[in-house]
Amino acid sequence: MIQLRLQQISDAQRFFEILNNPNFLYFGSQPDSIEAEIAWLEGNEKRFREHKEWNYTILKGEEAIGGIGVKINQHRSYIGEIGYFIDEAYWGQGIATEAVRLLEAICFEDLRMTRIELLMLPENIGSEKVAVKSGYLKEGILHKALTHKDGSKRDCYLYAKTL
Numbered sequence: 486m487i488q489l490r491l492q493q494i495s496d497a498q499r500f501f502e503i504l505n506n507p508n509f510l511y512f513g514s515q516p517d518s519i520e521a522e523i524a525w526l527e528g529n530e531k532r533f534r535e536h537k538e539w540n541y542t543i544l545k546g547e548e549a550i551g552g553i554g555v556k557i558n559q560h561r562s563y564i565g566e567i568g569y570f571i572d573e574a575y576w577g578q579g580i581a582t583e584a585v586r587l588l589e590a591i592c593f594e595d596l597r598m599t600r601i602e603l604l605m606l607p608e609n610i611g612s613e614k615v616a617v618k619s620g621y622l623k624e625g626i627l628h629k630a631l632t633h634k635d636g637s638k639r640d641c642y643l644y645a646k647t648l
Contacts, residue, residue: 487580489541489587492529492552496542497522499549503572510609515634536562539591543571543584550575553584555592555601564600565592581615589619593648603644604631616644 501522504515516522532538540554553569567588571581585603592598603621605612616623621644629638 486545487550487583487587488544489553489584489591490544491533492526492540492542492554494523494526496549496552497526500526500552500570503551503570506573508573509570510606510612539596541584541588543569543580545575545580550580551584553581553588555588555596555598557596557598563598564602565596565598566602566604567592568604576611579618581611582618585615585619589646599648601646604641605644606631606633606639606641613642613644616642619646621646 497519501516501519503509504522509515514525516525529538529540532540536557537559538554538556540552542549543551543553551569551571553567555565555567558564558566567585569581569584569588571584589601592601601621603612603616604627605616607626624643624645626640627643628640631639631641633639
């Protein structure tokens with residue numbers, strides 16, 4: 486059983502540790518320092534206010550074990566893109582699938598979205614399993630659509646769910 490709560494500055498150290506795991510296939514940012522992670526977390530309030538992103542900490546009991554969020558398409562606010570990361574110690578336990586389901590309820594019910602997208606690197610088999618288990622349909626491949634942690638532009642799978 487997990488819970489979601491809005492991210493807090495106090496999550497910075499834990500997120501820094503998780504995001505800098507060399508086994509992590511996350512295509513987004515890997516903070517260079519705890520200070521960089523703090524700066525990013527401090528920007529959450531502005532992103533909430535501007536209705537650009539809603540970011541949550543994934544909790545198992547009192548322990549922060551990952552993060553999940555939704556970026557709102559600024560041209561079509563009924564579309565959101567979910568992204569998440571989980572501590573490696575919790576991979577394969579259904580936690581990401583449960584977190585996606587909790588966040589999609591917020592997206593569909595509170596944020597009034599009608600489409601949610603998940604993007605993942607083709608080699609990220611775990612994320613593809615999360616998408617399938619959560620009822621998302623594979624719509625195709627987006628060529629050179631993501632920036633990998635090494636700076637290269639990479640292809641990704643696009644999965645989506647609609648109301």
